[in-house]
Amino acid sequence: MSLTxxxxxxxxxxxxxxxxxVTNAPFRQLCREAARAGLPEPTGSPIEPHASDAPEGVFVSEMVTSRAxxxxxxxxxxxxxxxxxxxxRSVQLxxxxxxxxxxxxxxxxxxxxADHIDLNFGCPVPKVTKRGGGAVLPWKRDLFAAIVRGAVEExxxxDVPLTVKMRMGIDETHLTYLEAGLMAQDAGAAWVALHARTAAEYYSGHAHWDAIARLKEAVTDIPVLGNGDIWSAQDALAMVAQTGCDGVxxxxxxQGRPWLFTDLVSAFAGTERRVRPGLGAVASVLRxxxxLMIVHADGDEGRGLRELRKHMAWYLKGYSVGGDARRGLALVDSLADLDDKLAALDLDQAYPGEAAEGQRGRAGTPKVPSVPYGWLDSREIDADLAASLHEAELSVSGG
Incomplete structure (x- = not known):
């Protein structure tokens, strides 16, 4: 099963x-190497790159604002x-x-x-939605259409493919994904990807895979990709089977499991082999x-390690490490410090099974999305809202 x-x-x-x-150049590199590894030996490193000319996935950058x-x-x-x-080279705008x-x-x-550009209409973060961006923007269909048409044209x-990533809508009474998917298709988008939650749901509860199926039924000329609650290769296969989507x-x-892409490549190739790293292998990938983070920080070891800290809890999820060791790793500021703290762990630990899998980080709770005043009154942009759009072009981030 391939993807165009x-x-x-x-x-x-x-x-x-x-x-x-999270998805800066170092992490994308780890995920690409894991995807290329395909089928590593169970006792080897979960990331063992080999030569390949065919991309085994698309690895998108962190979101960047157009104005910035x-x-x-x-x-x-x-x-x-x-x-x-x-x-x-994939960039999200x-x-x-x-x-x-x-x-x-x-x-x-x-x-x-860039070789591929993705447009973000899925971010639920309040500092984005309160300015009319991210997941709430498709409610203004004329604005959504103008952005996608202009971007596709440029x-x-x-010959750079442009894609759209979106959510189901603002909340359950303000759904936009079917209309937006058709508009993106008509504008010439190369694919549409749906995170099957509303902005109001944030990352809480369960993704509505049935919405992905409905979008696939409606959008028939371009691929439809599904997003939401894929914690394992089995989840990816289940989503494709249940929804008919063209990719995930x-x-x-x-997060903390770049070798999941090895599992995904293996699963779509029809094999049951999965990566189940012991703590020693995890420590090797973390190192x-x-x-890579230090190289990305132009050799600044302190900055590179500070940016890595957020990944520590994800990498160690499920392993018997202890609170003091976890807190210490979350404060590392040099490679020497990292090496000392990793060496102090019980690196002979085997893979802990389901304890190391499943949801990463906080899902949050449902909340009323922040939107500009008067945003829900009409499906079209009025003069006052149009005049304030530049405020939403500030340097914000989210996913």
Whole structure:
């Protein structure tokens, strides 16, 4: 089962979801290497790269705002800088102003900075939605259509496929995904991906896979991808079987588990082999992650290790480590410090099974989405709202 993305054929229909502060170049590299590994020996490292010309997935950058990119802020330029081995340089853009989004896409295309561009209409973070962005934007159908049409047109000048990632809508009484999916298809998007929750649900409860099935029934000319509650390769296969979707988008399930992409490639290839690393193998991957983070931080060891800290709890989930060791690893500031703390662990521990799997991080609770005043009064943009759109082009992040 492969996936078409414009001029590219992706060997395995899996996509790493953009996640703020997570899917930077180092983590994407680990996930790509895991995907290429395919079928590692059970006793070996969960990441053992081998040569391959075919991309076994699409690995999307952290979200970058269109305005920040057009202004070439240092952080936005760092976000879109690919790792050396990225076959498909994939960038996710956020924006609410059609002209600014178009300009950002034009920059990426004319300067050859991306091979794939994804538009974010799925972020539920209040600082995004309160300005009319992310998951609440498709409610304004004229604005949504203008952004997607303009972005597709600019991307097409360089034969760069443009895709759309969205949620079901604002809440259960303000659903937009079916209409938005059809509009994206008509505008020329290469695929649409649905996180099967509303903005109000945030990451709580269970994803509504039935909505992915309904979108697949409605959108028939381009691939439809499903996102939400994929914690294992078995979940990915189940989503495809239940919904008929053409591929899966994996987010929180791979946090601290880049080898999940080995499992996914193996599962879609029809094999039962799965990676079940002991703590020693996990520590090896964590150490490699640290090295890559330091390179990404331009050699600044302290900054690289500080950015790695958030990953520690994810990597150690389910293993018998102890509170003091966990807290110590969450404060590492050098490779020497990391090595000392890893060496103090019981690295002979076997894989702890289900305790190391499942949900990562906090799911949050349902909440009333923050939206601009008057946003729900009409499906169209009025003059007052149009005048305030530039405020939503601030440097914000979310996923």
């Amino acid at each position: 993305l414009g001029r590219f054929t992706v060997g395995t229909p899996v996509v790493l979801a953009p996640m703020a502060g 990119l057009v202004e070439r802020t240092p952080e936005s330029m760092r976000i879109i800088t690919p790792a050396p081995d990225e076959t498909i 956020y924006g609410v102003d059609p002209a600014t989004v178009r300009a950002a896409v034009r920059m990426l295309v004319t300067e050859d900075r 991307a097409g000048r360089g 988008v994996v987010g929180r399930g791979c 490699r992650h640290a090295e």
